[in-house]
Amino acid sequence: MSLAPAQRRRLIAAARRAAQAAYAPYSKFRVGAAVLTRSGKIHTGCNVENASYGLSNCAERTAVFTAVAGGERKIVAVAVYTPTRKPTLPCGACRQVINEFGPKAVILCACRSGERLETTLDQLLPGAFGRRNLP
Ligand code: THU
Numbered sequence: 001m002s003l004a005p006a007q008r009r010r011l012i013a014a015a016r017r018a019a020q021a022a023y024a025p026y027s028k029f030r031v032g033a034a035v036l037t038r039s040g041k042i043h044t045g046c047n048v049e050n051a052s053y054g055l056s057n058c059a060e061r062t063a064v065f066t067a068v069a070g071g072e073r074k075i076v077a078v079a080v081y082t083p084t085r086k087p088t089l090p091c092g093a094c095r096q097v098i099n100e101f102g103p104k105a106v107i108l109c110a111c112r113s114g115e116r117l118e119t120t121l122d123q124l125l126p127g128a129f130g131r132r133n134l135p
Pocket of ligand 1: 027031046089
């Protein structure tokens with residue numbers, strides 16, 4: 001499914017704003033994400049790091065968990081904003097988490113330079129493991 005240009009712009013703007021709340025004192029890499037759910041609502045998140053580094057959470061997962069905590073389980077699109085020259089794609093762990101609620105989601109990556117990258121979750125995680133693989 002492709003997104004209307006206005007919706008795409010709104011989602012990217014929300015991801016960029018969400019990056020302002022990033023807690024990234026260790027990596028200094030401040031990321032924001034925004035999830036569009038089927039109801040049309042936008043749910044945002046940022047990366048939240050921890051002194052025990054491995055417990056850090058990416059912006060994308062924060063945004064997905066926020067959507068689910070808000071009662072929304074159908075993800076249509078995810079935007080991620082990174083303070084980089086080139087767009088950044090979600091990490092493997094976040095791809096798996098997005099797959100749970102949006103196996104066909106559109107993934108929009110935006111960055112400081114204005115360059116954009118658009119793909120889909122099923123392109124990023126072909127043959128994904130999901131609930132249907134469980135006995
Ligand atoms: N990070 C994200 O939040 N999303 C990504 O797509 C890539 C990485 C975060 C995790 C960590 O807080 C920091 O960026 C450096 O890896």
